[in-house]
Amino acid sequence: MSKIKVFRCxxxxxxxxxxEAPTQCPFCGAPTRFFVEAKDWNPDEFNVDLSKITQKNLEAALQLELDNAAFYDCAKNMADKADDHYGLAKFKxxxxxxxxxxxxxxxxxxISLPELEKQICSENSKANSKEGYEREDRAIKAYSKFRDEAIEPRLKEFFGALVEIETDHLDLHKKDTS
Ligand SMILES: [Fe+2]
Ligand SMILES: [Fe+2]
Structure with missing residues:
Protein backbone atom coordinates (compact mmCIF):
# COMPACT_ATOMS: atom_id res chain seq x y z
CA MET A 1 0.00 0.00 0.00
CA SER A 2 1.17 3.52 -0.76
CA LYS A 3 2.45 5.57 2.17
CA ILE A 4 1.23 8.76 0.57
CA LYS A 5 0.27 11.59 2.92
CA VAL A 6 -0.94 15.17 2.70
CA PHE A 7 1.53 17.83 3.81
CA ARG A 8 1.35 21.61 3.92
CA CYS A 9 4.06 24.22 3.59
CA GLU A 20 7.60 12.42 2.61
CA ALA A 21 7.83 16.19 2.58
CA PRO A 22 9.91 17.44 -0.39
CA THR A 23 13.44 18.85 0.05
CA GLN A 24 12.14 22.17 -1.35
CA CYS A 25 8.54 23.29 -1.59
CA PRO A 26 7.58 22.98 -5.30
CA PHE A 27 5.51 26.17 -4.95
CA CYS A 28 7.54 28.62 -2.86
CA GLY A 29 10.96 26.93 -2.52
CA ALA A 30 10.90 26.68 1.29
CA PRO A 31 13.13 23.94 2.74
CA THR A 32 11.66 20.71 4.09
CA ARG A 33 11.64 21.77 7.76
CA PHE A 34 8.72 24.12 7.03
CA PHE A 35 6.40 21.22 6.11
CA VAL A 36 3.83 19.82 8.50
CA GLU A 37 1.29 17.06 7.99
CA ALA A 38 -2.00 18.62 6.86
CA LYS A 39 -3.81 17.14 9.88
CA ASP A 40 -1.55 19.21 12.16
CA TRP A 41 -2.05 22.48 10.22
CA ASN A 42 -2.59 25.59 12.31
CA PRO A 43 -5.51 27.44 10.66
CA ASP A 44 -4.27 30.77 12.05
CA GLU A 45 -0.86 30.50 10.38
CA PHE A 46 -1.54 33.57 8.20
CA ASN A 47 -3.83 35.28 10.65
CA VAL A 48 -1.38 37.46 12.59
CA ASP A 49 -1.94 40.86 14.19
CA LEU A 50 0.57 42.96 12.28
CA SER A 51 2.60 45.77 13.81
CA LYS A 52 2.86 49.01 11.79
CA ILE A 53 6.42 48.30 10.74
CA THR A 54 5.63 44.73 9.62
CA GLN A 55 2.59 45.95 7.70
CA LYS A 56 4.79 48.48 5.87
CA ASN A 57 7.53 45.90 5.25
CA LEU A 58 5.05 43.33 3.91
CA GLU A 59 3.70 45.95 1.48
CA ALA A 60 7.26 46.68 0.26
CA ALA A 61 7.96 42.93 -0.02
CA LEU A 62 4.77 42.45 -2.04
CA GLN A 63 5.90 45.07 -4.56
CA LEU A 64 9.36 43.46 -4.81
CA GLU A 65 7.86 40.02 -5.44
CA LEU A 66 5.38 41.29 -8.05
CA ASP A 67 8.15 43.18 -9.88
CA ASN A 68 10.47 40.18 -9.82
CA ALA A 69 7.73 37.78 -10.94
CA ALA A 70 6.92 40.10 -13.87
CA PHE A 71 10.62 40.39 -14.74
CA TYR A 72 11.01 36.58 -14.79
CA ASP A 73 7.86 36.32 -16.90
CA CYS A 74 9.47 38.63 -19.46
CA ALA A 75 12.77 36.67 -19.30
CA LYS A 76 10.85 33.41 -19.78
CA ASN A 77 9.13 34.74 -22.91
CA MET A 78 12.43 35.98 -24.36
CA ALA A 79 14.08 32.60 -23.71
CA ASP A 80 11.15 30.90 -25.44
CA LYS A 81 11.55 33.14 -28.50
CA ALA A 82 15.26 32.35 -28.62
CA ASP A 83 14.65 28.56 -28.33
CA ASP A 84 16.61 28.58 -25.08
CA HIS A 85 14.97 25.64 -23.33
CA TYR A 86 17.06 25.86 -20.18
CA GLY A 87 16.39 29.61 -19.82
CA LEU A 88 12.68 29.04 -20.42
CA ALA A 89 12.53 26.38 -17.67
CA LYS A 90 14.58 28.39 -15.18
CA PHE A 91 12.79 31.71 -15.60
CA LYS A 92 9.38 30.04 -15.64
CA ILE A 111 -5.84 41.17 0.31
CA SER A 112 -6.24 39.31 -2.98
CA LEU A 113 -3.14 38.81 -5.10
CA PRO A 114 -2.65 41.85 -7.37
CA GLU A 115 -2.13 41.38 -11.15
CA LEU A 116 1.43 41.37 -12.47
CA GLU A 117 2.46 44.58 -14.22
CA LYS A 118 4.68 44.40 -17.30
CA GLN A 119 8.44 44.60 -16.72
CA ILE A 120 11.10 45.02 -19.37
CA CYS A 121 14.02 42.62 -19.75
CA SER A 122 16.81 41.77 -22.18
CA GLU A 123 16.44 39.45 -25.19
CA ASN A 124 19.46 37.60 -23.85
CA SER A 125 19.17 35.01 -21.06
CA LYS A 126 22.68 35.60 -19.70
CA ALA A 127 21.92 39.31 -19.30
CA ASN A 128 18.62 38.39 -17.64
CA SER A 129 20.45 36.04 -15.25
CA LYS A 130 22.73 38.96 -14.35
CA GLU A 131 19.76 41.20 -13.68
CA GLY A 132 18.09 38.34 -11.80
CA TYR A 133 21.17 38.13 -9.59
CA GLU A 134 20.92 41.84 -8.77
CA ARG A 135 17.19 41.59 -8.09
CA GLU A 136 17.68 38.62 -5.74
CA ASP A 137 20.52 40.44 -4.01
CA ARG A 138 18.26 43.45 -3.37
CA ALA A 139 15.46 41.18 -2.12
CA ILE A 140 17.81 39.35 0.28
CA LYS A 141 19.02 42.66 1.76
CA ALA A 142 15.46 43.96 2.15
CA TYR A 143 14.13 40.73 3.71
CA SER A 144 17.07 40.46 6.13
CA LYS A 145 16.18 43.94 7.37
CA PHE A 146 12.45 43.10 7.52
CA ARG A 147 13.25 39.90 9.46
CA ASP A 148 15.32 41.87 11.99
CA GLU A 149 12.62 44.55 12.33
CA ALA A 150 9.72 42.12 12.78
CA ILE A 151 8.35 41.93 16.32
CA GLU A 152 6.08 38.98 15.49
CA PRO A 153 7.94 35.62 15.69
CA ARG A 154 5.88 34.27 12.78
CA LEU A 155 6.93 37.15 10.51
CA LYS A 156 10.54 36.84 11.62
CA GLU A 157 10.33 33.24 10.52
CA PHE A 158 8.60 34.11 7.23
CA PHE A 159 11.09 36.80 6.18
CA GLY A 160 13.94 34.52 7.29
CA ALA A 161 12.61 31.76 5.00
CA LEU A 162 12.42 34.23 2.09
CA VAL A 163 16.08 35.17 2.68
CA GLU A 164 17.01 31.47 2.42
CA ILE A 165 14.93 30.89 -0.71
CA GLU A 166 16.16 34.00 -2.56
CA THR A 167 19.73 32.98 -1.67
CA ASP A 168 19.11 29.71 -3.56
CA HIS A 169 18.01 31.79 -6.56
CA LEU A 170 21.10 33.98 -6.26
CA ASP A 171 23.31 30.87 -6.35
CA LEU A 172 21.47 29.61 -9.42
CA HIS A 173 22.08 32.86 -11.32
CA LYS A 174 25.70 32.90 -10.18
CA LYS A 175 26.22 29.49 -11.83
CA ASP A 176 24.70 30.76 -15.08
CA THR A 177 26.67 34.00 -15.32
CA SER A 178 30.19 32.82 -14.39
FE1 LIG B 1 5.79 26.57 0.07
FE1 LIG C 1 10.59 35.82 -3.66
Whole structure:
Protein backbone atom coordinates (compact mmCIF):
# COMPACT_ATOMS: atom_id res chain seq x y z
CA MET A 1 0.00 0.00 0.00
CA SER A 2 1.17 3.52 -0.76
CA LYS A 3 2.45 5.57 2.17
CA ILE A 4 1.23 8.76 0.57
CA LYS A 5 0.27 11.59 2.92
CA VAL A 6 -0.94 15.17 2.70
CA PHE A 7 1.53 17.83 3.81
CA ARG A 8 1.35 21.61 3.92
CA CYS A 9 4.06 24.22 3.59
CA UNK A 10 4.02 26.79 6.42
CA UNK A 11 5.61 29.47 4.22
CA UNK A 12 3.10 29.46 1.33
CA UNK A 13 0.30 27.33 2.81
CA UNK A 14 0.05 25.07 -0.25
CA UNK A 15 -0.68 21.35 0.08
CA UNK A 16 1.64 18.63 -1.18
CA UNK A 17 1.07 14.89 -1.70
CA UNK A 18 3.96 12.52 -1.08
CA UNK A 19 5.43 9.74 1.03
CA GLU A 20 7.60 12.42 2.61
CA ALA A 21 7.83 16.19 2.58
CA PRO A 22 9.91 17.44 -0.39
CA THR A 23 13.44 18.85 0.05
CA GLN A 24 12.14 22.17 -1.35
CA CYS A 25 8.54 23.29 -1.59
CA PRO A 26 7.58 22.98 -5.30
CA PHE A 27 5.51 26.17 -4.95
CA CYS A 28 7.54 28.62 -2.86
CA GLY A 29 10.96 26.93 -2.52
CA ALA A 30 10.90 26.68 1.29
CA PRO A 31 13.13 23.94 2.74
CA THR A 32 11.66 20.71 4.09
CA ARG A 33 11.64 21.77 7.76
CA PHE A 34 8.72 24.12 7.03
CA PHE A 35 6.40 21.22 6.11
CA VAL A 36 3.83 19.82 8.50
CA GLU A 37 1.29 17.06 7.99
CA ALA A 38 -2.00 18.62 6.86
CA LYS A 39 -3.81 17.14 9.88
CA ASP A 40 -1.55 19.21 12.16
CA TRP A 41 -2.05 22.48 10.22
CA ASN A 42 -2.59 25.59 12.31
CA PRO A 43 -5.51 27.44 10.66
CA ASP A 44 -4.27 30.77 12.05
CA GLU A 45 -0.86 30.50 10.38
CA PHE A 46 -1.54 33.57 8.20
CA ASN A 47 -3.83 35.28 10.65
CA VAL A 48 -1.38 37.46 12.59
CA ASP A 49 -1.94 40.86 14.19
CA LEU A 50 0.57 42.96 12.28
CA SER A 51 2.60 45.77 13.81
CA LYS A 52 2.86 49.01 11.79
CA ILE A 53 6.42 48.30 10.74
CA THR A 54 5.63 44.73 9.62
CA GLN A 55 2.59 45.95 7.70
CA LYS A 56 4.79 48.48 5.87
CA ASN A 57 7.53 45.90 5.25
CA LEU A 58 5.05 43.33 3.91
CA GLU A 59 3.70 45.95 1.48
CA ALA A 60 7.26 46.68 0.26
CA ALA A 61 7.96 42.93 -0.02
CA LEU A 62 4.77 42.45 -2.04
CA GLN A 63 5.90 45.07 -4.56
CA LEU A 64 9.36 43.46 -4.81
CA GLU A 65 7.86 40.02 -5.44
CA LEU A 66 5.38 41.29 -8.05
CA ASP A 67 8.15 43.18 -9.88
CA ASN A 68 10.47 40.18 -9.82
CA ALA A 69 7.73 37.78 -10.94
CA ALA A 70 6.92 40.10 -13.87
CA PHE A 71 10.62 40.39 -14.74
CA TYR A 72 11.01 36.58 -14.79
CA ASP A 73 7.86 36.32 -16.90
CA CYS A 74 9.47 38.63 -19.46
CA ALA A 75 12.77 36.67 -19.30
CA LYS A 76 10.85 33.41 -19.78
CA ASN A 77 9.13 34.74 -22.91
CA MET A 78 12.43 35.98 -24.36
CA ALA A 79 14.08 32.60 -23.71
CA ASP A 80 11.15 30.90 -25.44
CA LYS A 81 11.55 33.14 -28.50
CA ALA A 82 15.26 32.35 -28.62
CA ASP A 83 14.65 28.56 -28.33
CA ASP A 84 16.61 28.58 -25.08
CA HIS A 85 14.97 25.64 -23.33
CA TYR A 86 17.06 25.86 -20.18
CA GLY A 87 16.39 29.61 -19.82
CA LEU A 88 12.68 29.04 -20.42
CA ALA A 89 12.53 26.38 -17.67
CA LYS A 90 14.58 28.39 -15.18
CA PHE A 91 12.79 31.71 -15.60
CA LYS A 92 9.38 30.04 -15.64
CA UNK A 93 10.14 28.25 -12.35
CA UNK A 94 11.41 31.49 -10.78
CA UNK A 95 8.37 33.43 -12.00
CA UNK A 96 6.07 30.88 -10.35
CA UNK A 97 8.00 30.92 -7.08
CA UNK A 98 8.06 34.74 -6.85
CA UNK A 99 4.34 34.89 -7.63
CA UNK A 100 3.80 32.36 -4.85
CA UNK A 101 5.73 34.61 -2.47
CA UNK A 102 3.50 37.52 -3.50
CA UNK A 103 0.49 35.31 -2.83
CA UNK A 104 1.72 34.34 0.66
CA UNK A 105 2.39 38.00 1.51
CA UNK A 106 -1.13 38.86 0.30
CA UNK A 107 -2.52 36.31 2.79
CA UNK A 108 -0.77 38.07 5.68
CA UNK A 109 -2.06 41.43 4.35
CA UNK A 110 -5.57 39.92 3.90
CA ILE A 111 -5.84 41.17 0.31
CA SER A 112 -6.24 39.31 -2.98
CA LEU A 113 -3.14 38.81 -5.10
CA PRO A 114 -2.65 41.85 -7.37
CA GLU A 115 -2.13 41.38 -11.15
CA LEU A 116 1.43 41.37 -12.47
CA GLU A 117 2.46 44.58 -14.22
CA LYS A 118 4.68 44.40 -17.30
CA GLN A 119 8.44 44.60 -16.72
CA ILE A 120 11.10 45.02 -19.37
CA CYS A 121 14.02 42.62 -19.75
CA SER A 122 16.81 41.77 -22.18
CA GLU A 123 16.44 39.45 -25.19
CA ASN A 124 19.46 37.60 -23.85
CA SER A 125 19.17 35.01 -21.06
CA LYS A 126 22.68 35.60 -19.70
CA ALA A 127 21.92 39.31 -19.30
CA ASN A 128 18.62 38.39 -17.64
CA SER A 129 20.45 36.04 -15.25
CA LYS A 130 22.73 38.96 -14.35
CA GLU A 131 19.76 41.20 -13.68
CA GLY A 132 18.09 38.34 -11.80
CA TYR A 133 21.17 38.13 -9.59
CA GLU A 134 20.92 41.84 -8.77
CA ARG A 135 17.19 41.59 -8.09
CA GLU A 136 17.68 38.62 -5.74
CA ASP A 137 20.52 40.44 -4.01
CA ARG A 138 18.26 43.45 -3.37
CA ALA A 139 15.46 41.18 -2.12
CA ILE A 140 17.81 39.35 0.28
CA LYS A 141 19.02 42.66 1.76
CA ALA A 142 15.46 43.96 2.15
CA TYR A 143 14.13 40.73 3.71
CA SER A 144 17.07 40.46 6.13
CA LYS A 145 16.18 43.94 7.37
CA PHE A 146 12.45 43.10 7.52
CA ARG A 147 13.25 39.90 9.46
CA ASP A 148 15.32 41.87 11.99
CA GLU A 149 12.62 44.55 12.33
CA ALA A 150 9.72 42.12 12.78
CA ILE A 151 8.35 41.93 16.32
CA GLU A 152 6.08 38.98 15.49
CA PRO A 153 7.94 35.62 15.69
CA ARG A 154 5.88 34.27 12.78
CA LEU A 155 6.93 37.15 10.51
CA LYS A 156 10.54 36.84 11.62
CA GLU A 157 10.33 33.24 10.52
CA PHE A 158 8.60 34.11 7.23
CA PHE A 159 11.09 36.80 6.18
CA GLY A 160 13.94 34.52 7.29
CA ALA A 161 12.61 31.76 5.00
CA LEU A 162 12.42 34.23 2.09
CA VAL A 163 16.08 35.17 2.68
CA GLU A 164 17.01 31.47 2.42
CA ILE A 165 14.93 30.89 -0.71
CA GLU A 166 16.16 34.00 -2.56
CA THR A 167 19.73 32.98 -1.67
CA ASP A 168 19.11 29.71 -3.56
CA HIS A 169 18.01 31.79 -6.56
CA LEU A 170 21.10 33.98 -6.26
CA ASP A 171 23.31 30.87 -6.35
CA LEU A 172 21.47 29.61 -9.42
CA HIS A 173 22.08 32.86 -11.32
CA LYS A 174 25.70 32.90 -10.18
CA LYS A 175 26.22 29.49 -11.83
CA ASP A 176 24.70 30.76 -15.08
CA THR A 177 26.67 34.00 -15.32
CA SER A 178 30.19 32.82 -14.39
FE1 LIG B 1 5.79 26.57 0.07
FE1 LIG C 1 10.59 35.82 -3.66
Missing amino acids: RICGDPYLGD ALMKVEREHASAISKFLK
